[in-house]
Amino acid sequence: YHPVMLTKVLVYGYCVGVFSSRRIQRRLLEDIPFRVLAAGNEPDFRTIADFRKTHLTALQGFFEQVLQMARELGAARVGRVALDGSKVKANASKHKAMSYQRMGEKQRQLRDEVTQLLAQAEAADAADDAEYGADRRGDELPAELQRRESRLTRIRAAKRALEARAKDEAAATGKPVESAKPDANAQYNFTDPESRIMKGPDGFVQAYNVQVAVDEQQLIVGQAVTQETNDKKQLIPMITIIAAQSGITPTQLLADAGYCSDANLAAIADTTIDPYISTRKQKHGERPGRPGPCPRGPLPKTATRVDRMSRKLHTKAGAAVYAARKAIVEPVIGQIKQARGFRQFLLRGIEKVQGEWSLVCTTHNILKLYRLYG
Structure with missing residues (x-):
């Protein structure tokens, strides 16, 4: 699809309060102004969403261009x-956010749970070996263990991010960087950090x-x-x-x-x-x-x-x-x-x-x- 057409559709959508790419796609089927601007084209929501993400920097330039036009008009x-x-x-x-203190508590809890699950897995393996023999594959982690390992990895990364943020803030205010630690209530959101x-x-x-x-x-x-x-x-x-x-x-x-x-x-x-x-x-x-x-x-x-x-x-x-x-x-x-x-x-x-x-x-x-x- 031509980028000018997609730009017109996107800008018009934001003008009339239609922001979602899925809603824009629906309007392209049933709304005359949208259909006229799209010249009868019907890009799907994924195309519209990808275009918006890909060309955000270029779209930001419109702000200065419109202001320039306003100045020329004397507005x-x-x-x-x-x-x-x-x-x-x-x-x-906000429910996907976690404080630094809570991360430490959750990290310890998950470590304990992982240890318990590993012990259970070893016990299950030993029982299977006794029943079926020692040639059974054992390289797949149980799904429950995988989930906890994944969460533990994400929490570790989040803690590192908060610690880095604390050091950056300390550097900006002239405080000692090495001793900087996050506040216990410092929050990290896992969906949009x-x-x-x-x-x-x-x-x-x-x-x-x-x-x-x-x-x-x-x-x-x-x-x-x-x-x-x-x-x-x-x-x-x-x-x-x-x-x-x-x-x-x-x-x-x-x-x-x-x-x-x-x-x-x-x-x-x-x-x-x-x-x-x-x-x-x-x-x-x-x-x-x-x-x-x-x-x-x-x-x-x-x-x-x-x-x-x-x-x-x-x-x-x-x-x-x-x-x-x-x-x-x-x-x-x-x-x-x-x-x-x-x-x-x-x-x-x-x-x-x-x-x-x-x-x-x-x-x-x-x-x-x-x-x-x-």
């Missing part, structure tokens, strides 16, 4: 940008943390996927990503309290960006704006950067700017997750998930441009 104005993160479920169950347990609106889920930077036209001008469970470390990387993907650095950046830290405020102070970053979590149902009357008098000399940002958002002008954040970025997350139904990745692994998220964001921008200029 993408990266002046005021709002930043937000959201948890999207991985294609893996690169996903993480994260806290979402519905409790803890196996997920990835997706990031979007959105302009006032609700066009996504920067997007990324991270394994970090919160947004604290995403502010400066996202500023770099916005510049790389849209070609422009924003003049104003609005972000919620998840991005607020003294280190982040210090780093953004070295840029030309005017930040409006909440210093406290907004209560459910609370109207955006000033959290209370602006304190009078000058800030004390001991005031931290967080204190200064808090005072900035207490002013009438600062509160008015920050209040726009909800109307800029949060509807975009809602449109993707609620209106289009994208709540779980189909692919596994951070690289493939990044490609899929890029496709989701690209199709969001296509839909937005269609509504603006179509």
